Amino acid sequence: MNQHGVTGEQLAARRAGQFWRDQDGFLSPVRPGEGPRRNPEGDFPTGPAVGTQLPEIVALDGSGNAFDLHADRGDRAAIVVFHRSAVW
Amino acid sequence: MRDAGVALYAISYDDPAALADFTAAHGIEYPLLADPESEVIRAFGILNTLIPEEQAEFHGIPFPGTYVIDDAGIVTSKFFENNQIFRPGPEQLLRAALGDTFEPGPPPEPVEDVKVRAYLDGPHLVPGLLRDLVVEFTVPEGQHLYGQPVPDGMIATSIEVDHDDELIVRESRSPETTPHRIATGEVLHVYEGVVEIRTPITVMGGHGLAQDGEEALLGIGDRVISGVARFQTCDAEACGLPRTERFEVPVRVEPSIVGDFGSPALRNEPMHGGRHWHRLMSRYDRLGQSASEESST
Numbered sequence: 001m002n003q004h005g006v007t008g009e010q011l012a013a014r015r016a017g018q019f020w021r022d023q024d025g026f027l028s029p030v031r032p033g034e035g036p037r038r039n040p041e042g043d044f045p046t047g048p049a050v051g052t053q054l055p056e057i058v059a060l061d062g063s064g065n066a067f068d069l070h071a072d073r074g075d076r077a078a079i080v081v082f083h084r085s086a087v088w
Numbered sequence: 089m090r091d092a093g094v095a096l097y098a099i100s101y102d103d104p105a106a107l108a109d110f111t112a113a114h115g116i117e118y119p120l121l122a123d124p125e126s127e128v129i130r131a132f133g134i135l136n137t138l139i140p141e142e143q144a145e146f147h148g149i150p151f152p153g154t155y156v157i158d159d160a161g162i163v164t165s166k167f168f169e170n171n172q173i174f175r176p177g178p179e180q181l182l183r184a185a186l187g188d189t190f191e192p193g194p195p196p197e198p199v200e201d202v203k204v205r206a207y208l209d210g211p212h213l214v215p216g217l218l219r220d221l222v223v224e225f226t227v228p229e230g231q232h233l234y235g236q237p238v239p240d241g242m243i244a245t246s247i248e249v250d251h252d253d254e255l256i257v258r259e260s261r262s263p264e265t266t267p268h269r270i271a272t273g274e275v276l277h278v279y280e281g282v283v284e285i286r287t288p289i290t291v292m293g294g295h296g297l298a299q300d301g302e303e304a305l306l307g308i309g310d311r312v313i314s315g316v317a318r319f320q321t322c323d324a325e326a327c328g329l330p331r332t333e334r335f336e337v338p339v340r341v342e343p344s345i346v347g348d349f350g351s352p353a354l355r356n357e358p359m360h361g362g363r364h365w366h367r368l369m370s371r372y373d374r375l376g377q378s379a380s381e382e383s384s385t
Contacts, residue, residue, distance in 0.1 A: 038136055038138035038139050039170055039171050039172055040136075040138060040151060040170055041170065042170075044151055044168075044170070045133050045134055045151065046134060046151065046153055046166060046168040047132040047133050047134045047153070047155070047166070048132065048155065048163050048166075049163065050163050050164065050165060050166060051162065051163065052162065052163055053160075053161050053162055053163075054155055054157045054161050054162070054163055055131060055132065056131075057097075057099065057121070057128050058128075059099055059121035059122055059123045059128055060104045060121065060122040060123070060124070061104065061119060061121065061122070062104050062105075062107050062108030062111055062120065062122070063104065063108065064104040064105075064122075067119065067121055069097055069121070070161060072095070072097075072119070073095040073097075075159045075160075076093055076094060076095045076159060077093070077094050077095070077156070077157060077158050077159050077185045077186075078094065078095040078096065078097065078156075078157050078185070079089070079094060079095070079096045079097070079154060079155070079156050079157075079181045079182075079184075079185055080097050080098075080099065080154065080155045080156075080157065081096075081097070081098040081099070081152075081154045082098075082099055082100070082129065082132070082134060082150045082151075082152055082153055082154070082155075083098055083099075083100050083152050084100065084101075084149045084150070084152050084172070085100055085101065085102055085149065085368075086100060086102050086106060086107055086110040086120060087102055087106050087110075087364045087365055087368060088365065088368075
């Protein structure tokens with residue numbers, strides 16, 4: 001259990017009460033359009049600066065295999081989007 | 089983008105299975121990469137630290153943003169917003185990837201007078217998605233418009249969008265001017281031929297609550313983006329008076345995909361969103377485990 005004496009299962013159960021359920025029975029973590037944006041105010045970290053090298057990116061593809069972005073793009077220009085989630 | 093030789097990737101903290109389902113459900117043709125431990129997100133220094141670890145299903149997401157890199161992997165531009173509703177449209181990203189230059193295309197039909205044409209660079213507007221409102225000026229041969237810095241008594245070429253509570257208007261971008269030396273030796277900063285001024289716009293709307301408290305799609309449908317173009321034209325001998333010309337651009341506002349949730353009208357083929365959401369919730373179990381490991385050492 002965590003420092004507050006609450007198990008992961010209990011935490012999940014508490015949060016389950018906060019599900020939004022639509023008429024078709026689909027579950028959503030939040031009401032659509034009210035996802036956790038936690039908008040930062042003022043300056044916030046935005047990663048590598050313009051003019052610097054984009055760091056290595058080795059992540060997983062849809063099959064769970066390692067995917068090296070720079071190896072894949074070769075010598076092409078690229079657009080790399082860091083988004084919050086495809087699930088919610 | 090493929091035609092332009094520009095690669096496109098997206099990365100998130102989702103599990104590979106969730107991204108595979110999303111790819112299949114929506115016919116995505118570029119790699120959706122999984123960073124479920126947020127290793128890459130942390131390595132980039134953009135972990136959203138405003139979300140506490142205790143919120144295990146959401147902790148690990150980044151401050152969302154987009155990097156554009158050149159063929160050598162150098163960052164040439166990046167797009168991050170304080171309000172995460174806003175994001176750059178694909179047309180803006182492609183322009184950034186290609187160097188944001190303006191190629192006027194084949195010479196237009198000769199015009200007798202300055203022709204102003206306004207249009208949206210994109211098929212429609214989507215709430216939060218930034219697209220350029222383009223105002224294109226075609227200048228008769230032998231004449232020019234002014235950019236900044238503008239000579240005394242002249243006006244620069246500019247546009248202004250009419251105020252609209254639901255419209256978000258960002259700062260306009262004007263191209264570089266051409267230096268034009270006149271008889272006195274003074275150098276003027278002018279525009280000749282065809283020139284574009286681009287203004288990023290978007291609308292507020294999408295899912296929300298209507299006045300009666302019922303869930304509704306707000307800001308969707310047809311609207312008109314209107315405004316004025318201001319310019320002054322001169323030839324080698326004389327200048328005309330400053331001019332104002334109105335423009336009106338009819339646009340459609342369409343809703344964005346809301347994952348697999350929301351009204352059936354918007355939902356795409358199911359991507360098993362509920363199942364993947366439950367897997368995100370299971371991150372709470374790891375939270376409990378790591379805490380008990382701490383207490384036992």
